[in-house]
Amino acid sequence: MSCALSIYTSVARRVAARRFSLSRQRWYQTGYGAADTIYALSTHPGKSAIAVVRISGPQTGRALQLLVAPTKKAESAAGRQLRARRAVLARIVDPSDSSSTLDTGVCMWFPGPRSYTGEDMAELQVHGGTAVVSSVLQALGRIQGLRLAEAGEFTRRALYNDKMDLTAVEGVADLINAETEAQRRLAVRQAQGELGQMYERWRGAIVGLMAGMEASIDFGEEENIEDGVVADVVAAGHELVQEMRAHLDDARRGEIMRSGVSVAIVGPPNSGKSTLLNLLAQRQVAIVSAVAGTTRDIVEATLDVGGFPVVVRDTAGLRPTGDAVEAEGVRRALAAAQSADLRICVVDASRLAAGDTAGDVFGGAWRALLRQPHTLVVANKADLLADVDDADAWARAHGVAGAALLSCATRRGWDALLRRMAAHIRHAWGTADADARCRLPLTRARHRQHMQRCVDHMTRFLATRDVVLAAEELRAAAAALGRITGRTGTEDVLDALFSQFCIGK
Numbered sequence: 245m246s247c248a249l250s251i252y253t254s255v256a257r258r259v260a261a262r263r264f265s266l267s268r269q270r271w272y273q274t275g276y277g278a279a280d281t282i283y284a285l286s287t288h289p290g291k292s293a294i295a296v297v298r299i300s301g302p303q304t305g306r307a308l309q310l311l312v313a314p315t316k317k318a319e320s321a322a323g324r325q326l327r328a329r330r331a332v333l334a335r336i337v338d339p340s341d342s343s344s345t346l347d348t349g350v351c352m353w354f355p356g357p358r359s360y361t362g363e364d365m366a367e368l369q370v371h372g373g374t375a376v377v378s379s380v381l382q383a384l385g386r387i388q389g390l391r392l393a394e395a396g397e398f399t400r401r402a403l404y405n406d407k408m409d410l411t412a413v414e415g416v417a418d419l420i421n422a423e424t425e426a427q428r429r430l431a432v433r434q435a436q437g438e439l440g441q442m443y444e445r446w447r448g449a450i451v452g453l454m455a456g457m458e459a460s461i462d463f464g465e466e467e468n469i470e471d472g473v474v475a476d477v478v479a480a481g482h483e484l485v486q487e488m489r490a491h492l493d494d495a496r497r498g499e500i501m502r503s504g505v506s507v508a509i510v511g512p513p514n515s516g517k518s519t520l521l522n523l524l525a526q527r528q529v530a531i532v533s534a535v536a537g538t539t540r541d542i543v544e545a546t547l548d549v550g551g552f553p554v555v556v557r558d559t560a561g562l563r564p565t566g567d568a569v570e571a572e573g574v575r576r577a578l579a580a581a582q583s584a585d586l587r588i589c590v591v592d593a594s595r596l597a598a599g600d601t602a603g604d605v606f607g608g609a610w611r612a613l614l615r616q617p618h619t620l621v622v623a624n625k626a627d628l629l630a631d632v633d634d635a636d637a638w639a640r641a642h643g644v645a646g647a648a649l650l651s652c653a654t655r656r657g658w659d660a661l662l663r664r665m666a667a668h669i670r671h672a673w674g675t676a677d678a679d680a681r682c683r684l685p686l687t688r689a690r691h692r693q694h695m696q697r698c699v700d701h702m703t704r705f706l707a708t709r710d711v712v713l714a715a716e717e718l719r720a721a722a723a724a725l726g727r728i729t730g731r732t733g734t735e736d737v738l739d740a741l742f743s744q745f746c747i748g749k
């Protein structure tokens with residue numbers, strides 16, 4: 245046991261050393277060069293109260309010496325030098341003429357490695373006027389060895405300097421793009437490294453299993469796995485795979501929260517689908533008319549329902565038709581309904597009240613939609629009904645049990661419908677982001693793909709009796725996890741990811 249442990253330690257050390265060298269190797273391969281010092285405006289371009297200019301790289305200290313001068317007040321005070329991680333009020337001056345003040349602002353100096361990028365870094369908070377910002381940027385450009393940063397280059401440097409892993413970088417990108425509370429909650433946890441730490445813990449556990457396998461090779465007489473020696477390794481492997489499978493089997497909660505819950509509004513023509521979309525979007529996105537068959541194509545709007553990101557699609561009314569264009573609309577509507585996470589089936593309550601059955605209203609083939617999970621039925625045009633005291637009883641009596649009674653015209657049932665949609669989304673996909681005790685779900689298809697590969701290799705590892713194959717499967721499983729966190733072979737992913745970042749991040 246102690247032997248296995250010492251082998252584990254040596255393997256883990258080798259893995260850690262390799263990880264470091266891989267990071268540095270990538271760093272030099274990128275062509276950016278560690279010698280460059282970069283700068284950029286990190287806040288939004290345009291007029292604002294304050295703008296933040298960031299500098300990172302080995303020449304940062306020299307750039308500050310040339311660019312930052314004490315204010316008159318600071319000159320008389322003791323300790324006027326820039327101190328690490330302290331905000332100092334300073335004059336930002338022209339490097340070629342320190343008497344020419346460009347602006348007065350706050351300067352912060354972060355000597356590496358205790359900075360965002362892991363390098364020497366500085367932040368200048370200046371007044372957010374266009375002329376001020378451009379004069380500071382031009383002054384930085386005149387200092388030798390400094391150049392404007394590429395999109396996402398600060399964060400790229402943080403990644404290469406092991407300040408964060410790839411999942412954390414993706415979390416930062418998601419945080420910047422987050423539009424709803426649920427997206428923000430998910431992204432902030434990922435940006436703090438929570439997901440990456442979990443994958444690294446699993447990778448460490450696989451490395452431990454590899455150490456166990458090495459022990460079995462050392463002490464086994466033949467190159468076959470000896471039952472007694474590897475019983476613990478196999479048991480630990482089973483436990484690990486179970487944990488990983490539970491992570492994979494998450495109903496795509498994280499991916500749905502990140503990209504938005506896709507909702508399709510479907511139902512017969514003229515039931516008020518487009519009216520509902522316009523109400524949800526709070527603007528006239530789709531054409532509404534009393535003519536049945538108005539909507540032909542898919543009309544889409546992105547919104548926030550109770551803090552959850554939602555992409556709603558209005559669709560053509562479902563009915564048999566000889567019109568080729570309308571038939572294509574119906575085909576697209578059914579496809580949208582199939583692929584949606586949540587379906588809202590809108591029916592005309594007045595038609596049900598007039599004696600049509602739900603079957604008449606929906607048509608035979610389309611009733612199948614109602615039986616799909618994650619489907620809410622909305623009986624619209626409730627204003628056309630005689631007084632209904634008990635909406636649930638009314639829906640049961642008219643063959644649409646559980647339907648929400650709504651009038652888009654008078655807004656009767658509107659708040660209840662929104663509450664119901666939010667509750668359904670929270671219950672189906674939303675728990676992990678809201679509850680910090682829950683494990684973070686997979687947030688990208690990229691993670692899912694590598695995670696699935698890892699589980700496949702682990703499954704094959706557990707099935708084989710051949711020690712060489714077993715070790716190979718473990719190595720491949722660890723490498724798959726390494727691809728999620730960016731430890732192995734991710735240059736192509738990085739280029740795609742950082743191109744989505746803004747300059748200055």
Ligand SMILES: Nc1nc2c(ncn2[C@@H]2O[C@H](COP(=O)(O)OP(=O)(O)OP(=O)(O)O)[C@@H](O)[C@H]2O)c(=O)[nH]1
Binds near residue numbers: 531
């Ligand atoms: N009385 C009443 N009329 C409504 C209500 N909601 C929508 N309407 C009317 O019903 C008609 C059809 O509305 P739309 O929103 O275009 O219906 P649709 O389901 O999108 O129709 P198609 O695009 O043809 O499939 C319009 O005249 C709307 O003003 C409601 O709650 N009450």
Ligand SMILES: [Mg+2]
Binds near residue numbers: 538539561
């Ligand atoms: Mg319509």
